[in-house]
Amino acid sequence: MPVFQSADQLLRDIGGKRERQVINHLFLQKQARFDFLVELVGGDERFLQRLVAKQILVRQDDWVLLDDRILSFLERFMEVNEDIQxxxxxxxxxxxxxxxxxxxxxxxxxxxxxxxxxxxxxxxxxxxxxxxxxxxxxxxxxxxxxxxxxxxxxxxxxxxxxxxxxxxxxxxxxxxxxxxxxxxxxxxxxxxxxxxxxxxxxxxxxxxxxxxxxxxxxxxxxxxxxxxxxxxxRKLQEVKRLKDLFELEKRTNVEQLVNEQISLFFAPRPFVSTPPSLDYLRSDDGGALVSKIANKLRHRARQNASRAGVIAKKALDTAAVKEMRINYPKIKQAFFEGEQDLFNFVVDYTFEREVDLQERVKVFCKLALMYEDQMHFTGMTNVHQQIRYGVILPFNPKSKALQGK
Structure with missing residues (x-):
C-alpha cells in the first residue's frame, strides 16, 4: 500500500521549510551524513526519521539519500538528468x-x-x-x-x-x-x-x-x-623496447632523423611528472619517503628563516652593483647588418664582459626564438666544437645572396 494516498498529502509532507531545506541539499549533493542533516534541521533527529519512514529519504548506515522516485522526478522535471534515456x-x-x-x-x-x-x-x-x-x-x-x-x-x-x-x-x-x-x-x-x-x-x-x-x-x-x-x-613502446635492447640505432634510422630535424634542436626538454600511487604512499616504503621529504622541507624552512634574520654585509654596501644585461635588440640589429650566420655571429660577438661558449649558445637559441618571424631557417646544419647547430640567416635579400654563394 502506498505511503501517500493523494498528491495533496505528498506536497504537504515535503513542502515545509525544513523538508525543502533537506531535499534541496540532498538534490545538490546527492548524499549527506545523518549527523550533518540533524544539525541542518536544528537537532531534530525524529524529524529525519519520520522522512525516512515516509520513504522520502533513504538511510544507508551513516549516509542519507533522496528516494529514487523523488530524485528521478526532480531530475526529469528540471531536465538535469545526465543519463541518456x-x-x-x-x-x-x-x-x-x-x-x-x-x-x-x-x-x-x-x-x-x-x-x-x-x-x-x-x-x-x-x-x-x-x-x-x-x-x-x-x-x-x-x-x-x-x-x-x-x-x-x-x-x-x-x-x-x-x-x-x-x-x-x-x-x-x-x-x-x-x-x-x-x-x-x-x-x-x-x-x-x-x-x-x-x-x-x-x-x-x-x-x-x-x-x-x-x-x-x-x-x-x-x-x-x-x-x-x-x-x-604502440610506436613509442616499440622504440623503448629497442632502446632497452641497445638495438635502436642499429635497427632504425633514428640517428639520421634526429640529425635532419632541426626543429628538435629548439624543442624544449619535456618534463613528465608521474605522481606516486595511493597504494604506494600507504605502504611502509611510501611512508618513509613522505617522512624524508617532510624533513627536507622543514630543514629548508629553517635555513630560509635563519637567512632572513641575518642581514648580509653586501646588502649594506651602497656602491652600485654593475650587472651585465644582454641587449637582444641591439645584438639582433648588429646581426642583420653583418653577413655571418647567427651562430657564428654570436660566437664572435664582443660582449661587455667575458661570455663562455655555453652562454653564447643560450644567447643564440634565445635570439632564434625571440625573432623567429624575422629569421630565415635554411634547414642546413654545421658543427662547431662538437656542437651541431642550425644555419640561420637574416630574412632579407642579403641572406639569400649569401645562401647562393
Whole structure:
C-alpha cells in the first residue's frame, strides 16, 4: 500500500521549510551524513526519521539519500538528468503506435476520444525528451573525451556514445514514420493533434537531426584521434623496447632523423611528472619517503628563516652593483647588418664582459626564438666544437645572396 494516498498529502509532507531545506541539499549533493542533516534541521533527529519512514529519504548506515522516485522526478522535471534515456523515447513511440491502432479499430467515438487523448499526451512530451537526450549525449561525449585519463576506457565510452547516437537516429526515423500516417490524422481531424505533429516535426526533430549529424562527425573525429594516439603509443613502446635492447640505432634510422630535424634542436626538454600511487604512499616504503621529504622541507624552512634574520654585509654596501644585461635588440640589429650566420655571429660577438661558449649558445637559441618571424631557417646544419647547430640567416635579400654563394 502506498505511503501517500493523494498528491495533496505528498506536497504537504515535503513542502515545509525544513523538508525543502533537506531535499534541496540532498538534490545538490546527492548524499549527506545523518549527523550533518540533524544539525541542518536544528537537532531534530525524529524529524529525519519520520522522512525516512515516509520513504522520502533513504538511510544507508551513516549516509542519507533522496528516494529514487523523488530524485528521478526532480531530475526529469528540471531536465538535469545526465543519463541518456532512449528507452523513454522507445516507450512513448510504442504507446503512440498502440493507441493509434486502438483508435482505428474502435467504433464508439467516446472510446476513440480516450485513445486519441493518450496519443496526444505521449506526443506532447516526446519532442522534449528527444531534444534533451541529444543535448545530454553531446555533453557526455565531450566530457568523457576531455576528462577520461585511461585511453582504453575513453575509447569504450566514446564507442558506447556512438551506439546511443545511432539508436537516437533510428528512433527519430520511427517518429517520422508515425507522423506520415495520414489516414489516422485525417480520421482524428483534431486541431491540437495536428499542432503537436507540426511542432514535433519542425521544432524538435529537425533540430535534433542537425545536432545528431554534427555530433556523429565529432564522435568519428574523437575516435580517429584516439586511434592515432594508440598508434603513437604502440610506436613509442616499440622504440623503448629497442632502446632497452641497445638495438635502436642499429635497427632504425633514428640517428639520421634526429640529425635532419632541426626543429628538435629548439624543442624544449619535456618534463613528465608521474605522481606516486595511493597504494604506494600507504605502504611502509611510501611512508618513509613522505617522512624524508617532510624533513627536507622543514630543514629548508629553517635555513630560509635563519637567512632572513641575518642581514648580509653586501646588502649594506651602497656602491652600485654593475650587472651585465644582454641587449637582444641591439645584438639582433648588429646581426642583420653583418653577413655571418647567427651562430657564428654570436660566437664572435664582443660582449661587455667575458661570455663562455655555453652562454653564447643560450644567447643564440634565445635570439632564434625571440625573432623567429624575422629569421630565415635554411634547414642546413654545421658543427662547431662538437656542437651541431642550425644555419640561420637574416630574412632579407642579403641572406639569400649569401645562401647562393
Amino acid at each position: 532512449n528507452y523513454e523515447i522507445d516507450e512513448r513511440i510504442g504507446a503512440i503506435e498502440l493507441n493509434i491502432r486502438l483508435f482505428q479499430e474502435e467504433q464508439l467515438w467516446k472510446r476513440k476520444e480516450a485513445f486519441l487523448h493518450k496519443v496526444k499526451k505521449s506526443m506532447s512530451s516526446l519532442g522534449r525528451v528527444v531534444k534533451r537526450n541529444v543535448i545530454d549525449l553531446g555533453k557526455q561525449v565531450q566530457m568523457d573525451y576531455k576528462t577520461e585519463v585511461n585511453p582504453k576506457v575513453k575509447e569504450i565510452k566514446i564507442h558506447d556514445h556512438n551506439e546511443k547516437a545511432k539508436k537516437l537516429r533510428t528512433l527519430i526515423g520511427a517518429i517520422e514514420e508515425l507522423l506520415e500516417n495520414r489516414t489516422f490524422f485525417q480520421e482524428a481531424n483534431d486541431e491540437m493533434l495536428n499542432r503537436l505533429a507540426i511542432e514535433l516535426r519542425y521544432d524538435f526533430l529537425r533540430e535534433a537531426k542537425v545536432n545528431l549529424r554534427e555530433l556523429s562527425q565529432e564522435i568519428v573525429g574523437y575516435l580517429n584521434r584516439i586511434e592515432e594516439q594508440h598508434a603513437i603509443h
